[in-house]
Amino acid sequence: MKIIDDISNFIFIEDMPQKADIIFIPGGSYPEIAEEAARLWHEGYSNIILPSGKYSVKRGYFPGALSKAAEYNEKYNTEWEFLKAVLVKNGVDEKAVLREDEAQYTYENALLSRKITDNHNLEIKKAIISCKSFHARRCLMYYQIAYPQTEFIICPSGVNGITKANWFNSEEGIDKVMGEVSRCGSQFKDIFMSAFRDGTIKTF
Template sequence: MKTIDDITNFIFLESNPKKADIIFIPGGSYAELAENAAELWKNKYAPLILPSGKYSVKRGYFPNPSSKAEKYNGTYHTEWDFLKNVLIKNAVDENSILKEEDAQFTYENAFKSREITDKLNLHINKAIICCKSFHARRCYMYYQLAYPDIEIIICPSDVQGINRDNWFTTENGVERVMGELMRCGSQLKDYIMEFTKE
């Protein structure tokens, strides 16, 4: 069905990894995102990793990890705490991990990360984003707004058993992907109008 193909191609962005200046992790409680970032760092795709996140504005606290809680079973106060711990347990040098732990939604992940990189005077030409596969489009759009002049490389991870080939076969997959589709429109319309006025 062409409509499913169109939605899939819009939501599930993915690039082959390439050398970059930094790896961004836009929050979350899934270990796979930081594990993916750790592998890319170990393979020298980028020298720095910036996990971002406090906790969901809706929840108001950091829950237990959503995956691999038996392996990453520490006490975590923020998404950043959790993601940093995953990175370190996967052999990332602590000195390569930057800190942003105030963001509570994707827009803030992007723009608060920009505040950090600007404060550190980092010159970024290319950046990798390690996110959930069905979160890829929204992450791309917000980080593109925050960093309009850089190349963004999306290296996602499949979580909850949802991927581009099967999302439309389960109720959870359909809910997640259609939710992302709605957010891409409703959350971004004001920002798009604002940026196109400039």
């Protein structure tokens, strides 16, 4: 059905990798997104990686790896600590990994990452985002707000077997994707309205 295609094309974004100033990882408990970032780092697409995240504001703690738990079975206090451990285990030099371990939701991942790159005097003209496939649209929306002059390349990873081609064939896939559709509207509305009122809408 066309409506499924429309939703799929809106939520799932995927670009071919390009050389970039940085690779962002917008939080999470799935190692696949850091494994993908490590692969991109090894292939020379960027020499800096910035994982972001404390833990979910709803959960209030970091639950551990939600996949590949046998491989990543240490105690991790934050998403950043977990994602860094995945990166290092996959051969990334610790010196290449910046730190942001306070964010508790996606918009904070973007805003606090901007503070970190500003503090390091980094000019981010082009950036890769390594995220869950069904999280791609929301990540792009928020990072574009934090970095309005930056070109973004989305390099997603599939988790839980949920893909653009099959999300509508399972209850979990429908729940995840339609939840993203809802959040893209409900969360972005307030941000968009605030930007309109304070005159920053022109930066989008």
